[in-house]
Amino acid sequence: MRALLVSGARPNFMKVAPLYRAMRSRSRWEPILVHTGQHYDPEMSGVFFDSLRLPSPDHHLGVGAASPLQQVVHILEKIEPLLRSIEPALTIVVGDVSSTLAAALASSFAGIPIAHVEAGLRSRDWSMPEERNRVLTDRLSRFLFTPSADADENLRSEGIEPNRIFLVGNIMIDSLDWIRAHPPENASAGSLPSLPARSYGLVTLHRPSNVDDPRCFARVAEALRRVSDSIPLVFPVHPRTRARMKEFGIELASERLHCLPPLPYFPFVRLLVDAALVLTDSGGIQEEALVLGVPCLTMRENTERPVTSAMGGNRIVGSDPDRIFAEASDLLAGGPFEPRRPPLWDGRTAERIVDVLENGTPG
Numbered sequence: 001m002r003a004l005l006v007s008g009a010r011p012n013f014m015k016v017a018p019l020y021r022a023m024r025s026r027s028r029w030e031p032i033l034v035h036t037g038q039h040y041d042p043e044m045s046g047v048f049f050d051s052l053r054l055p056s057p058d059h060h061l062g063v064g065a066a067s068p069l070q071q072v073v074h075i076l077e078k079i080e081p082l083l084r085s086i087e088p089a090l091t092i093v094v095g096d097v098s099s100t101l102a103a104a105l106a107s108s109f110a111g112i113p114i115a116h117v118e119a120g121l122r123s124r125d126w127s128m129p130e131e132r133n134r135v136l137t138d139r140l141s142r143f144l145f146t147p148s149a150d151a152d153e154n155l156r157s158e159g160i161e162p163n164r165i166f167l168v169g170n171i172m173i174d175s176l177d178w179i180r181a182h183p184p185e186n187a188s189a190g191s192l193p194s195l196p197a198r199s200y201g202l203v204t205l206h207r208p209s210n211v212d213d214p215r216c217f218a219r220v221a222e223a224l225r226r227v228s229d230s231i232p233l234v235f236p237v238h239p240r241t242r243a244r245m246k247e248f249g250i251e252l253a254s255e256r257l258h259c260l261p262p263l264p265y266f267p268f269v270r271l272l273v274d275a276a277l278v279l280t281d282s283g284g285i286q287e288e289a290l291v292l293g294v295p296c297l298t299m300r301e302n303t304e305r306p307v308t309s310a311m312g313g314n315r316i317v318g319s320d321p322d323r324i325f326a327e328a329s330d331l332l333a334g335g336p337f338e339p340r341r342p343p344l345w346d347g348r349t350a351e352r353i354v355d356v357l358e359n360g361t362p363g
Contacts, residue, residue: 001089003357004082004107005031008038008063008075008099010048011172011284014265015094015117017052018174018350026354032086036075036099037063047264051184052175068098068129075102083110090357093137094118094171096130096304104137117171117353119144120151121283121304127209130283134304145353147171147287148307148342168352168362169344172284173291176269177347184266192267193234193258197274201231201328202294206238207281210299214248216319220299221250223324227279228256231332234271236260277331279324286314293339295331299324313339 003023007016016033023029035057049056061078063071075098083091083106091107093100094117107114116137123131138144138155146152147170155165193200203224211217224233235252237245237259245252253259263271272278272288277295280286286305289296290313297317298308308314317327331337344352352362 001028002030002032002086004034004086004088004091004103004112006034006036006079006091006093006099006103008036009095009097011282012094012097012099013048013052013054014175014284015171017054018171018178019092019094019117019353020054022350022354026358028358029354032059032088033057034059034061034079034082034103036061036071036079036102038071038075038097038099051179051265053182063099071098072102072105075099076106079103079106080110083107083112088112090115092117093141096121096134096137098129098133101133101137104140108140113143114141115143115145115353115357116141117145118147120146120153120155120165122151122154123302123304125302129208131304143356145171145349145356147345147349150307150310166353166356166362167344168356169346169349170287170342171349171353172287173345174347174349175265176288176291179266179269180273184264192260192263192271193232195232195234198276199232200275201227201233202271202275202278202280203233203235204238204278204280204282204285205235205299206241207300209301210281210319211241211244214244214250217244217248217250219319219321220324221252223299223319223321224252224257224279225254226321226325227328228254230329231276233257233279234260234275236263236268236271238262277328279328287345289313290339291341291345295337297324297327297331307342311340311342312337 020031023031063074091112092115093103104114119138144165145168278289279297281299286308290308296314301318317324355362
């Protein structure tokens with residue numbers, strides 16, 4: 001049976017790769033890779049297909065840069081004829097980006113069942129485009145594959161039928177475990193700074209709430225400068241963030257704050273494994289840091305992944321420079337940190353998803 005496997009942005013590729021491998025291992029499935037082109041920069045797209053050993057997409061929609069609404073519209077226009085020509089038995093969408101919602105909408109109108117991987121996550125912050133994407137995609141989907149028990153509870157509280165909800169674990173951890181066991185043949189330190197393990201902090205920053213408002217971005221930048229006085233920071237800069245830095249005149253690069261281009265997955269994981277702490281506004285990195293036992297400070301007012309805090313690996317610190325600096329100082333001084341890996345975050349989530357699709361229950 002044909003299954004459309006849709007991805008469009010950097011976090012999607014890590015979620016699609018284990019599913020593609022699991023489906024290819026079952027003779028019943030013919031996974032068809034569709035790349036919407038939402039992330040079109042080679043540093044945010046092609047290198048991830050290479051490092052995860054995914055084949056080139058069967059179909060590339062070439063959507064490119066646009067506002068979230070424009071991206072959804074463009075994807076709808078381009079994926080509709082593809083659905084008609086392929087007639088898949090199922091569309092699988094992952095995560096919470098514009099591509100996720102657009103592919104789900106198009107499949108719903110075409111009468112094609114939808115499976116949403118990473119369903120049920122909620123931040124309760126409707127200013128986030130991702131929150132709207134999550135809720136709407138969950139409403140449209142027949143199969144809701146959740147990473148943790150709190151996601152199940154969110155869906156049940158919204159009136160979702162229990163027979164649509166399947167707790168299967170965190171597919172990001174499938175890729176995390178896989179890439180550590182299968183480093184790329186050409187893996188090298190490259191342009192990474194030469195810093196001993198546990199002697200630096202790692203930064204990621206790209207959320208519109210942090211980088212699109214010059215006042216908020218300035219506050220976060222102040223926090224990073226202050227933390228870098230205590231420990232060097234390594235900062236692979238997202239293209240969106242770099243553009244805002246230039247637009248707002250924010251300079252962060254220094255001897256203590258190493259600004260790098262975006263990194264392929266394996267070099268980034270190497271940096272994360274050896275970091276003393278991570279400061280981020282990314283959802284997936286909260287999860288990876290928890291599993292790797294790296295203290296995490298999330299520079300947001302909320303998270304759709306509260307399990308990372310409940311399991312002792314993550315502190316939500318907002319964008320206040322004083323609070324970020326105080327929490328970083330506490331962790332660096334050996335403050336409370338007792339991370340625990342959540343149930344089913346064991347690298348076998350993709351297999352359980354395919355079991356549900358074939359047998360109606362996780363194996």
